Amino acid sequence: MDFEYTEAQRDLSGLARALLTDWAGRHPRPEDTGFDAELWGAMAGAGLLDAALPEQAGGGGYGLLEQCSVLIEIGRTVAPAPYATSIAVVAAALAEFGDHSQVRRRLRPMLRGESTLAPALARDVASFEAERGEQGWRVRGSHSVVAAGAFADGYLIEARSGADSVLLLVDREVEGVTVTRQHAVNGTDAALLELDTVLIPWADAISAPEAPAWARRRAALAVCAHQLGVLERSLEMTAEYARTRQQFDKPIGAFQAVRQRLADAYIDVEAVRLTLWQAAWRESHGLAAESEIDVAKFWASEAGHRVAHTAVHVHASTGIYLDYPMQRYFTAAKRAEFESGTATAHLRGLGLALDVPV
Structure with a gap:
């Protein structure tokens, strides 16, 4: 590897x-x-x-x-x-x-x-129910906080049909589709997507049975990769601030407590990096990667939480000042902590894979 x-x-x-x-x-x-x-x-x-x-x-x-x-x-x-x-x-x-x-x-x-098209994939339970008809699928249900859904031209939704799932493409302007902008922690790109018995023709269905699980894995990896960039840059900015910010006539980075927080943050960022690339490499080579993705998303969530808070704490009030960029990195990291499943949800996935009661 x-x-x-x-x-x-x-x-x-x-x-x-x-x-x-x-x-x-x-x-x-x-x-x-x-x-x-x-x-x-x-x-x-x-x-x-x-x-x-x-x-x-x-x-x-x-x-x-x-x-x-x-x-x-x-x-x-x-x-x-x-x-x-x-x-x-x-x-x-x-x-x-x-x-x-x-x-x-x-x-x-x-x-x-x-x-642009936004995915609305199942979380713990399916958000949409689909029934077969003569001309296609009839879909009803709702999905909250669809990332990038507020401005999307259409959506790739995962719907449940009996015991199976299917991926369906639906345009924003189709009758029965309602899109309501929502304000997430770091912006207004998210949307509540509601479908009221919408007819989706066969031509807009992705029939491969493995496609829904494949899309969920890719969504989790995408969040992990984006989170790595957020945390990497957050740590760089925080280290630079600790070198230049003076307190008691010395850089705050000279104090042991600050150095320890930054050292822990560095370890966390490297853990996100390692687990991301391990999971992405296995997925890209067609190998089983479900457990590795669970591990990667666990670290992206847990380490993301710790690094984001370390960055703001070291910056003190500057870290949440709206004219300073750190607050944008903090809110981006907090959102990624919960997207595509929380740390707890992915630990449960690992528990099931290891046959551990959860």
């Missing part, structure tokens, strides 16, 4: 860092909508949206590891780009399981930066 970046990962992460750092320098306080059309278009124009997808789907021939590399860079700038949802989950699922028509109608516009 080799965690060194491939040449493609180095190229894509370098391109993403240059583009996103330039954008962040020109937008020190972006709006909280979670989406910047100018940035999304620039990423599409630079080839960042389609590079990490298979060639047969119109991509550059790369995959999950390259997607994670891009997501880390997005996390480092907390940029309002829905790559973790639209590309790493929906576009990747369409590239893996979609038919020619779905790739042409749904995937290609996303890769050109013309549209």
Whole structure:
């Protein structure tokens, strides 16, 4: 298992860092909508949206590891780009399981930066129920806090039909679909998605039985990769602050308590990095990775909580000052702590895999 970046990962992460750092320098306080059309278009124009997808789907021939590399860079700038949802989950699922028509109608516009689709995948229980009809699936139900759902042009939903799950594509403007913007901890990109007996034709169904579980795994990995970028940059900013902030005529980083907090944060960030790449490597090579993803998301949640609080505590009141960037990293880390399952939920998954009562 080799965690060194491939040449493609180095190229894509370098391109993403240059583009996103330039954008962040020109937008020190972006709006909280979670989406910047100018940035999304620039990423599409630079080839960042389609590079990490298979060639047969119109991509550059790369995959999950390259997607994670891009997501880390997005996390480092907390940029309002829905790559973790639209590309790493929906576009990747369409590239893996979609038919020619779905790739042409749904995937290609996303890769050109013309549209975004948000996933609404099952959590502990399914949010949507689907019934077979003559013309397609009839779906009802609701899903709260759909990430990037407030501005999405459509959705990839997971619906329960008896004992099985199915992935379905639905447009925002279809009759019976209601989208209500919600304010999450770090912005207003989330939405309450409600479907009132909506007819979804057969052409918009992904029939592969393994697709729902595959999409949930990819969603969890995307959150872990984004969280690594958030925490990595948070620690860098905090260490720099500890070197320059003076108290009692010496840098606060000279005090043992501060050094210990920063050392613990460093260990936590490296744990997130190690577990992410172990899980992503196994998933990318078609190996069983459910337990490794549970471990990675546990660390992204638990370590994310600790590092975020350490960063704010060391910065003191500056850490929550709205004109200082640290508060954006803190809220991003707190949101990632709960997205795609909490630490407890993933520990339960590990317990089931180990046959331990939970």
